[in-house]
Amino acid sequence: MTSSLGVDTPDHRGRTGLHLAGRDLDRNPDVRIRDVELTSQGWHVLRRTTFDYRRRDGRWETHQRETYDRGNGAVVLPYDTERSRVLLTRQFRYPAYVNGHPDGMLIEAAAGLLDAQDPHTAIRRESAEELGIRLGPLTHVLDAYMSPGSVTERLYFFAAPYTPADRTGTGGGLEEEGEDIEVLELPFAEALAMARDGRITDGKTILLLQWAALSGPFARKSSV
Incomplete structure (x- = not known):
């Protein structure tokens, strides 16, 4: 298996597991995380997350969002x-x-x-x-x-x-x-x-x- 920087091999900032952020979120019953893709990790991290979202009328929809993580x-x-x-x-x-x-x-x-x-x-x-x-x-x-x-x-x-x-x-x-x-x-x-x-x-x-x-x-x- 090929190792990936920031995933199972430390990147230039010593980080691993960057692809796991958000996968276990369950605080909102109207949001179900399906997948988190690590698309870029330079000094900061760009992820593409796929999730299901329940609208106010009860219908479920699948969405994708890119998030830029630079820390707090x-x-x-x-x-x-x-x-x-x-x-x-x-x-x-x-x-x-x-x-x-x-x-x-x-x-x-x-x-x-x-x-x-x-x-x-x-x-x-x-x-x-x-x-x-x-x-x-x-x-x-x-x-x-x-x-x-x-x-x-x-x-x-x-x-x-x-x-x-x-x-x-x-x-x-x-x-x-x-x-x-x-x-x-x-x-x-x-x-x-x-x-x-x-x-x-x-x-x-x-x-x-x-x-x-x-x-x-x-x-x-x-x-x-």
Whole structure:
């Protein structure tokens, strides 16, 4: 029998059994998984799943869906209420560039994949790598599926205070992972205006800025 990477032989990330994800799902009595096909495994995993679905009128139909599995992630908005500042990043995002963004340089809240860590640990790691800061106490804002039609990722949203004394480095990300991240410290009012006028187009960042204005640390200082 021929071995397959990611199936019975570890792939470049040490993973096996990638074809098994979802086969044993039984939480929804109106969904019956029939087959899971591993179609691609690069850094992330693409699967084609065949399943039976019972419609609201009782009829069963067979469907196929492709899912893109990049793991779960976490995102954080660091804020300084004394100086009315927030920390964001700017980096090149090819998917946005190829889909019409003028230069692909997106302003975002710091984020990253969990990589087998819990969300709190992962976002502190990402903040140190990308922003060069040590976060204060984390506030869990919400969890969300950002593109549930095809992407499996569940994103954990946080906010945390910081001060100039919390700097631990220059940030910028990890060069060995191809990261080249600019750290932006912006007045909160300016960041919120950028989300409203289209200079910030990243969904997770817009959500956190709106939360901060409506019910978060800047609620009383915002004109919203």
